[in-house]
Amino acid sequence: MDNDIILRVENLKKHFQPHLTFSQSITGAKKRKVVKAVDGVTFDIRKGEIFGLIGESGSGKTTTGKLVMKLIDPTEGTMTFQGEDVTHLEKEALKAYRRKVQMIFQDPYASMNPRFKIRDVLEEPLVIHKIHGDRNEREKALIKALTEVKMNPPEEFLGRWPHMLSGGQRQRIATARTLLLNPAMLVADEPVSMIDLSTRAEILHMMKDVQRDLGLTYLYITHDLSTARYFTDRIAVMYLGRIVEMGPADMIIDDPKHPYTKALIDAVPEPMSGKVGVIKELPISGEIPSPANIPSGCRFHTRCPYAVPACSELPEPELEDCGGGHLHACRRWKEI
Amino acid sequence: MEPILQVQDLRMHYHTSKGAVKAIDGITFDIMPGETLGLVGESGCGKTSMGCSILRMPSPPGRYEGGKVIVAGRDILPLPEKEIRKDVRWEEVSMVFQGAMNCLTPVYTIGRQMLETLQEHREMEPGEARALIDEYLKLVGLTPEVAQRYPHELSGGMKQRVVIAMALFLKPKVVILDEPTTALDVIVQAQIINLLKKLKQTFDLSFIFITHDLALEAEVADRILVMYAGKIAELGTNEQIFGAKGPSHPYTEKLLQATPLLHKKVEHLHFIPGTPPDLITPPKGCRFNPRCEKCMDKCREEEPPLVEIEPGHQVACWLHAKN
Numbered sequence: 001m002d003n004d005i006i007l008r009v010e011n012l013k014k015h016f017q018p019h020l021t022f023s024q025s026i027t028g029a030k031k032r033k034v035v036k037a038v039d040g041v042t043f044d045i046r047k048g049e050i051f052g053l054i055g056e057s058g059s060g061k062t063t064t065g066k067l068v069m070k071l072i073d074p075t076e077g078t079m080t081f082q083g084e085d086v087t088h089l090e091k092e093a094l095k096a097y098r099r100k101v102q103m104i105f106q107d108p109y110a111s112m113n114p115r116f117k118i119r120d121v122l123e124e125p126l127v128i129h130k131i132h133g134d135r136n137e138r139e140k141a142l143i144k145a146l147t148e149v150k151m152n153p154p155e156e157f158l159g160r161w162p163h164m165l166s167g168g169q170r171q172r173i174a175t176a177r178t179l180l181l182n183p184a185m186l187v188a189d190e191p192v193s194m195i196d197l198s199t200r201a202e203i204l205h206m207m208k209d210v211q212r213d214l215g216l217t218y219l220y221i222t223h224d225l226s227t228a229r230y231f232t233d234r235i236a237v238m239y240l241g242r243i244v245e246m247g248p249a250d251m252i253i254d255d256p257k258h259p260y261t262k263a264l265i266d267a268v269p270e271p272m273s274g275k276v277g278v279i280k281e282l283p284i285s286g287e288i289p290s291p292a293n294i295p296s297g298c299r300f301h302t303r304c305p306y307a308v309p310a311c312s313e314l315p316e317p318e319l320e321d322c323g324g325g326h327l328h329a330c331r332r333w334k335e336i
Numbered sequence: 337m338e339p340i341l342q343v344q345d346l347r348m349h350y351h352t353s354k355g356a357v358k359a360i361d362g363i364t365f366d367i368m369p370g371e372t373l374g375l376v377g378e379s380g381c382g383k384t385s386m387g388c389s390i391l392r393m394p395s396p397p398g399r400y401e402g403g404k405v406i407v408a409g410r411d412i413l414p415l416p417e418k419e420i421r422k423d424v425r426w427e428e429v430s431m432v433f434q435g436a437m438n439c440l441t442p443v444y445t446i447g448r449q450m451l452e453t454l455q456e457h458r459e460m461e462p463g464e465a466r467a468l469i470d471e472y473l474k475l476v477g478l479t480p481e482v483a484q485r486y487p488h489e490l491s492g493g494m495k496q497r498v499v500i501a502m503a504l505f506l507k508p509k510v511v512i513l514d515e516p517t518t519a520l521d522v523i524v525q526a527q528i529i530n531l532l533k534k535l536k537q538t539f540d541l542s543f544i545f546i547t548h549d550l551a552l553e554a555e556v557a558d559r560i561l562v563m564y565a566g567k568i569a570e571l572g573t574n575e576q577i578f579g580a581k582g583p584s585h586p587y588t589e590k591l592l593q594a595t596p597l598l599h600k601k602v603e604h605l606h607f608i609p610g611t612p613p614d615l616i617t618p619p620k621g622c623r624f625n626p627r628c629e630k631c632m633d634k635c636r637e638e639e640p641p642l643v644e645i646e647p648g649h650q651v652a653c654w655l656h657a658k659n
Contacts, residue, residue, distance in 0.1 A: 056521040056522070056523065056524075057492070057521055166611050168611075196378045196379050196548065197378070197548050197549065197550075197591065197594055197595065198378050198590070198591060198594050198607060198608040199607060199608070199611075200594065200607070201594045201596070201605035201606060201607040202607035202609070204605065205604070205605060205607070223521060223522070225522070225598055226551075226595075226596035226597060226598045227596050229596065229598055229601060230596045230601070230602060230605055250601060253598060253599070254599075263523060264522060264523065265598065266526075267522040267523045267525065267526040268522055268551075268598045269525075269526075269529075269549070269551040269552045269554065269555045270551055270554065270597060270598060270599070271550050271551040271553075271554045271578055271592055271595055271597075272554055272578055273554065273574050273575045273577070273578035273579045274574075274575070275554060275555050276372070276555070276556060276557065276558055276574055279530050279533050279534065280526055280529070280530060280555075282523065282526055282527060282530065284523065285527075287491050287493055287494075287523075287524060288521075
């Protein structure tokens with residue numbers, strides 16, 4: 001079982017220290033509030049699975065993704081990748097790690113140098129990692145990667161500029177760029193949120209094919225439950241820097257236990273008639289609190305319709321298993 | 337009942353150095369008081385151009401090439417700009433632009449920005465204006481205290497409420513909302529949708545709701561207009577589009593199939609291959625023909641007329657047009 005796990009994250013935290021403002025530095029005030037973007041996250045990603053990290057803006061999902069990519073260093077906690085501790089890496093070790101864990105960014109319009117032809121865009125990672133020195137070999141690798149993401153005919157795209165491609169095609173190129181390094185895991189942060197609905201499905205489908213063909217593992221970060229249901233095997237729902245519910249995608253969406261997950265699911269619009277005159281009842285009101293000022297006890301109690309005094313007084317509930325690998329962090333789950 | 341807004345055979349083209357981009361190419365529809373019309377389509381289908389054209393402010397190099405926009409019985413296209421500003425824009429028809437919430441000036445308080453809109457159109461005592469601002473902030477579910485705050489102190493949902501309040505200020509009859517919830521989280525999105533429904537009931541407002549998200553249209557729109565490449569593909573009631581029978585135009589059908597459903601696990605999502613056409617030289621015949629699965633020989637040759645297949649349900653497709 002343990003051999004199946006490609007990435008293990010334990011009690012990972014990232015706290016940001018805001019800079020002092022000018023007036024604060026003059027008066028010597030020490031009222032700096034720490035922003036707890038990620039506040040104790042634990043999860044395992046199995047080899048060959050698509051793991052979805054879901055949450056609203058401000059839930060810490062992107063920060064978690066950056067921690068996994070090692071773009072920032074954690075404040076606390078450990079990360080184990082393929083059995084090796086990768087919590088703190090430097091120089092060569094970091095470069096080697098980044099080769100194995102690659103990222104697909106949200107904005108395909110900003111993630112490519114507009115002055116690079118597609119050939120250069122794709123060659124860049126090979127140059128950085130000093131692989132495929134021979135020109136012919138490089139060419140072959142590029143064409144193979146383009147074929148994997150179904151850019152047909154591949155030769156034709158090499159000479160084009162990024163501005164000549166649509167959002168969907170750019171996201172294919174971005175995927176091809178990561179594949180060139182033979183990664184074991186891909187982190188995809190909202191890869192389709194900027195793509196038109198009509199092509200969104202096409203990109204997700206392509207990514208799923210690539211994942212199956214090459215036996216890759218994905219960490220898929222999104223706010224969109226509907227695509228997560230289609231795309232992922234397991235889902236973790238984040239709220240204010242912590243995971244509140246985690247388990248197989250179908251279980252989470254068909255039978256959510258945590259009131260926050262329930263509220264998220266209720267809020268998703270569905271394309272069916274007969275809802276125009278109805279004002280939807282929303283179980284939770286307001287917006288996500290600031291991560292600089294996290295409520296006591298269960299951090300969701302300020303917005304929870306089922307909260308009782310115990311929820312704010314007792315220490316924060318830990319994730320507990322309610323069967324079938326379905327974990328949740330709600331004390332009152334049986335009553336609600 | 338008289339329609340509050342009528343658009344008749346409207347044509348608006350962007351004149352670029354490469355030729356005229358036919359962004360709006362002969363569109364006709366009307367809206368009744370208290371009705372929400374949903375405008376859907378992919379990016380580049382002319383949804384936003386449509387919104388701006390109704391306000392008589394097509395962005396340059398856009399020019400009207402014909403048609404009428406009739407607001408409360410009067411064609412506004414020939415009116416001088418001065419009159420539009422005085423009587424029509426924001427007074428009769430207002431708009432919440434895409435990303436409007438990010439266009440609030442960071443250096444002014446919310447109250448001051450709202451006051452500016454008000455002073456531009458009305459002569460008012462400061463006290464009176466402040467009372468009105470407070471009233472509208474309450475109306476959109478904010479506390480009057482928000483008027484003293486700066487945009488960076490507000491969340492996305494709160495800023496969106498502020499711009500909606502600003503669009504309602506002068507009591508317009510029609511409000512155009514261009515992707516008002518795209519940048520918001522699902523829960524906040526549902527809150528804003530509820531707010532719009534309440535406002536509609538209270539003021540008997542008409543909305544034009546522009547989005548690319550069909551699921552969202554199902555929640556808000558009484559009637560749905562599906563645009564493709566500057567033309568109407570399908571226009572029907574919520575029931576006709578989202579009911580058990582399903583939509584009638586292959587484009588709407590495909591869009592609906594591409595929308596992932598939360599409560600139904602599917603192995604394979606559909607998508608529409610290709611991209612919307614270049615509107616300088618649109619494809620011959622039906623503009624959707626290069627991407628359509630049900631394309632016939634006729635579709636490549638002749639443009640399908642918009643026909644009424646049942647009361648209030650119009651479709652531009654050769655599958656439904658009788659010869």
